[in-house]
Amino acid sequence: IAPLRLLGEQRELVIGAAVNANTLRSDPEYAIVLGREFNGITPENAMKWTALEPVPGEFDRSGADALIEFARQHDQQVYGHTLVWHRQVPRWAHDAVTAHQTGAMLREHIHAQVSYFRGDVWAWDVANEVFDDDGSLRDSFWLRRMGPEYIEDSFRWAREADPEAALFINDFGIEGINAKSDALYAWVTDALERGVPIDGIGFQVHWTLAPLPGSFADNMTRFADLGLDVAITEMDVRIPTPATEQSLAEQAEIFDQALTACRTVAACRSFTVWGVSDAHSWVPHAYPEQGSATLFDGGYRPKPAYQSLVEAL
Ligand code: XIL
DSSP states (O other): OOOHHHHHHHTTOEEEEEEOHHHHHHOHHHHHHHHHHOSEEEESSTTSHHHHOSBTTBOOOHHHHHHHHHHHHTTOEEEEEEEEOSSSOOGGGGGOOSHHHHHHHHHHHHHHHHHHTTTTOSEEEEEESOBOTTSSBOOOHHHHHHOTHHHHHHHHHHHHHOSSSEEEEEESSOSSSSHHHHHHHHHHHHHHHTTOOOOEEEEOOEEOSSOOOTTHHHHHHHHHTTTOEEEEEEEEEOEESSOOHHHHHHHHHHHHHHHHHHHHSTTEEEEEESOSSTTTOSHHHHSTTEEOOSSBOTTOOBOHHHHHHHHHO
16 A cells, blocks of 8 residues: 555645654664655654753754754654643743743743744644633643733744744644633634734644544634634544454544544644554553554554545545
8 A cells, every 4th residue: 555645745735743753763663664654743752842941041952853854854844843831841941930031931932942943844833732621721830920921922922933834723622612622712713813823723632432523524614714724733542452453443433534524624734643653652651551542553564543544535
């Protein structure tokens, strides 16, 4: 069968994978599968603040640079992840006390990183996971220090540093039409009216064998109707381990539903799986007794989910 990326390219769709810079360096087979099957990559951790600036003012972009170089050699698009988030922020950053200090620090971070990677990333997750399930803004360090404006400020700072990159707001639990996606929709509608430079909505889709919401395509469409791009940014489908023939078939069905939803929405630009293979996925670390969440098994053999994506394309 043809590699997945060929079909993606024919459909003008980025078919991406979250990539771990250390694994890419150490595992030749990982690199082969990544280069052959995907036309997009998202740094799994290498563009998070902790990775980029472990000590204030001392930048370490070695992982991100290596991923960008790999992407250049393999004609892949890089999706930047992520500028403002409540996790993986260095400890030292929490020393900022006043709203003014915190805002200056966040502006500096966004300006420095976005201008450094300018031209190498087609899109950024500017704001990641800023809503709670009930639709309120997440009670984060940023919200407490800066108030709700930190989100729109982050978009403006990102635009200043790279006028070309598409600027996304990314979250989980917004796949269906629900309290959280309604709140995001209201927030984005208002922000766009006020000229905040938002270009797209990222749907993470970290999922289980439970069915996807039937409203997923309609939900993406309502955001697209605001003039926005949409993207599936972090999909995986975790399975109780060990996986069985039955659970792998159900998993394939869920991947198919998500890609089919994306394919029905013209504004859906990319479909990214959170991990290249089951051997390196974050799932077994984050969810005990679950795993097998990606398209390739631990031996890099394509799973039924891989075949279902080929068919959905
Ligand atoms: C995860 C990575 O996969 C792990 O390696 C890391 O330890 C924690 O973060 N939502 C996100 C991603 O936006 O950044 C997270 O990635 C998974 C959940």
